[in-house]
Amino acid sequence: MVRPGHWGVRARVERFSEPALLLLLRERPTHGYELLEALPDLTGEARVDMGNLYRVLRALEEDALVTSRWESGEPGPAKRTYELTAEGRRLLDEWAAALRGSRQRIDTFIDRYEGR
Amino acid sequence: MVRPGHWGVRARVERFSEPALLLLLRERPTHGYELLEALPDLTGEARVDMGNLYRVLRALEEDALVTSRWESGEPGPAKRTYELTAEGRRLLDEWAAALRGSRQRIDTFIDRYEGR
């Protein structure tokens, strides 16, 4: 969005859906579609792109940060339920630390913006 | 960075160098290279890509958010000094508001991460 005429301001944190995902999964094992509905509470966005969400979940699984199993007992389409691994929890911890840093930078910015 | 094996965590705010730039310019008119050196204080990063920085500055000028003039009096290579316009100040205000929102979302995340 460097080309002129596109100065829309969003102040999004890069790949924020990723730690949000991990946090939701730490709370309890969940399937993709449910995450999709729960994410806006954390991200503040209307909704997360579901295509990318499923891709992230599969990539996380490929690196053993989550595990999954098919849930077919309940009515409706079969669901793939994801669960956080110990490694995944460590990644979440890293994110939490990094986000504290972000918060600090934003605070610095706002203080300076307000002339303090 | 969705492909497996690339879980580096940075928690960067998207296009954060943009409001940082505007804030520095509000404090006083400055040229590109000086901004380049002053930005890390605000962004917390080693350095901003200078190529992109100059591109953003020109795009900002094209939309009258900043103005520039060549400064050739001093010794050394000629400098293009940028100055914030009233419109630019409004964009900075928008960013500040959006960043307060970001801060709020990060707080929510961390509170929930800490189990509160």
Next chain:
DNA sequence: CATTACATGTGTCTTTTACATGTAGGGAGA
């Protein structure tokens, strides 16, 4: 006069995000 620091830029590739579309099971009502 070679090297380094200052200063402004262009070109291009990769990563990340957004938008569009496809497949399929099951429930509700015409």
Next chain:
DNA sequence: TCTCCCTACATGTAAAAGACACATGTAATG
């Protein structure tokens, strides 16, 4: 039963954002 909608998972691709590489010229330093 047929159509429509909702759930659920997934791929393909375009656009935006960022990273990397390099070009050009001035001046100061050793």
